[in-house]
Amino acid sequence: MRRIILTETSHIAPYNEPARDLRVQNKPLWLWQRDVLADYTSEEREYPNWQFAQSIENEPVECLVHRDNLFFDRELVDEFITRGRAGGKPVRLAFRTDDPAIVQHVKPLTSALFHQGDLLLADMWYLPKGVSQSVVAQPLVIDTEARERGYYHIPPYMATEVGDLVYQLPRKAFVVIQNWVHLFVADILFGVFARGAKYEDRINEDWRYKLKILARAVLEQRQVLACSELVKVGRNVTIDPSAVIHGPTTIGDNVTIGAGAVIDNCIIGSNVNISQGCQLMLSVVSDGCFLPFRAALFMTTMMENTMVAQNTCLQLCVIGRDSFIGAGTTFTDFNVLSGSQEADRVDESASAVGGRPLKTIGPKGTLEETNLLILGGCVGHHCRLSSGLIIYPARTIESDVVLLASSERQHITKNVYYEDSDHHTLRERYPYPRLYPRAKS
Numbered sequence: 001m002r003r004i005i006l007t008e009t010s011h012i013a014p015y016n017e018p019a020r021d022l023r024v025q026n027k028p029l030w031l032w033q034r035d036v037l038a039d040y041t042s043e044e045r046e047y048p049n050w051q052f053a054q055s056i057e058n059e060p061v062e063c064l065v066h067r068d069n070l071f072f073d074r075e076l077v078d079e080f081i082t083r084g085r086a087g088g089k090p091v092r093l094a095f096r097t098d099d100p101a102i103v104q105h106v107k108p109l110t111s112a113l114f115h116q117g118d119l120l121l122a123d124m125w126y127l128p129k130g131v132s133q134s135v136v137a138q139p140l141v142i143d144t145e146a147r148e149r150g151y152y153h154i155p156p157y158m159a160t161e162v163g164d165l166v167y168q169l170p171r172k173a174f175v176v177i178q179n180w181v182h183l184f185v186a187d188i189l190f191g192v193f194a195r196g197a198k199y200e201d202r203i204n205e206d207w208r209y210k211l212k213i214l215a216r217a218v219l220e221q222r223q224v225l226a227c228s229e230l231v232k233v234g235r236n237v238t239i240d241p242s243a244v245i246h247g248p249t250t251i252g253d254n255v256t257i258g259a260g261a262v263i264d265n266c267i268i269g270s271n272v273n274i275s276q277g278c279q280l281m282l283s284v285v286s287d288g289c290f291l292p293f294r295a296a297l298f299m300t301t302m303m304e305n306t307m308v309a310q311n312t313c314l315q316l317c318v319i320g321r322d323s324f325i326g327a328g329t330t331f332t333d334f335n336v337l338s339g340s341q342e343a344d345r346v347d348e349s350a351s352a353v354g355g356r357p358l359k360t361i362g363p364k365g366t367l368e369e370t371n372l373l374i375l376g377g378c379v380g381h382h383c384r385l386s387s388g389l390i391i392y393p394a395r396t397i398e399s400d401v402v403l404l405a406s407s408e409r410q411h412i413t414k415n416v417y418y419e420d421s422d423h424h425t426l427r428e429r430y431p432y433p434r435l436y437p438r439a440k441s
Helices: 029-036 050-056 074-087 100-106 131-136 180-205 207-220 341-346 422-426
Strands: 002-006 043-047 063-067 070-072 091-096 114-116 119-127 138-141 147-149 167-169 174-176 231-233 244-246 249-251 262-264 279-281 296-298 313-315 359-361 367-369
Touching: 002 050, 029 070, 043 050, 050 131, 063 131, 070 119, 070 180, 074 091, 074 119, 074 138, 100 167, 100 174, 100 180, 119 131, 119 138, 119 174, 147 180, 167 180, 174 180, 180 207, 244 249
Parallel strands: 002 043, 002 063, 091 138, 231 249, 244 262, 262 279, 279 296, 296 313
Antiparallel strands: 063 119, 070 174, 091 119, 114 119, 147 167, 359 367
16 A cells, blocks of 8 residues: 655644654654554655645555644554445545544644534545545544543542543544644553553453463562563663552663652653652653653653753643753643632633633644643753743743743743743853744744
């Protein structure tokens, strides 16, 4: 099968980079797509748009066409291609408008899902006789098989009138990445969190698999969640005996994990150093990252070659590559002023007033609701944040920014852009290159 890739050149803020080059599940998105489709496609070609592709592609060859800003997993691809081949007709990926995972987590902040009656059409096609069939492709509806999951119970005095803090985790994942929040959804909600739910479902439904895990734990004399069936460890890995690692967790090569570290349902890349007392839960730590002692990550993704210093806490955050976050910096994820007029005065751009979802910058540059009541911050590529900062929920820091904590600038209540970077006032003493400029409009 030939794979036709339609390139999406628009940049994702605050990274100032196309979605295809951003890390998802510790891989560039383009590589994730290639690996997922490797069993089906034997060649691939890239085109800037449909018109150009149709002017070049005139062979009646079996094709899979998709945009390069899509995140999808193997389960979704297996069903889409299998059913497409069985029907023998051109089809386009579609979801119902009441699919919980799509409605709750994918549709917000997205402008690339197209309504057709009670369906949402996505930019993925199966064309058995070439791209000329795209005009007659019929919707092929995929059920993501979402199930509701929560992580912890919120005390009643902190609950909102909206309801419990739960997520819709799909068995068949699909995300259009047009915003940094979509990276959080793909990496955490539809990534490590959904993976844990899949293991849980399999254990509950398959008694043979349950016995296999129990037998492996007994043989290795470990706790069930710590056995090698659930914790996959690469080569040349050093793990202190006092560290606690619960699966499902994947650890790459050349990793060092220090004393007292706790890792629960995470993806750890290669050449990562996790020092003493670090706490990592439902997080993705990409290749080359460094976490000194007592750094804490919860539902957070770190792209490659980034450092989060000691006593720093990140919750529901997305951190870009080659960035540094100083000691004692805290990314908050919940608005304690919810429902008050003071919340509006602090920052109208990202408040959760009255229990409404937090807002962030959407694809068109305007503030849009994320449909998430709890959400941390986002840091771009090649950033340097000093120690002691407090980042308010859903705030973004653009790539190439330097932030120095001071009495006037300790609490980051608004989005920070390159023009706000502190290195501009220190240019003579501290020249700082801009590696990720904004796309020209």
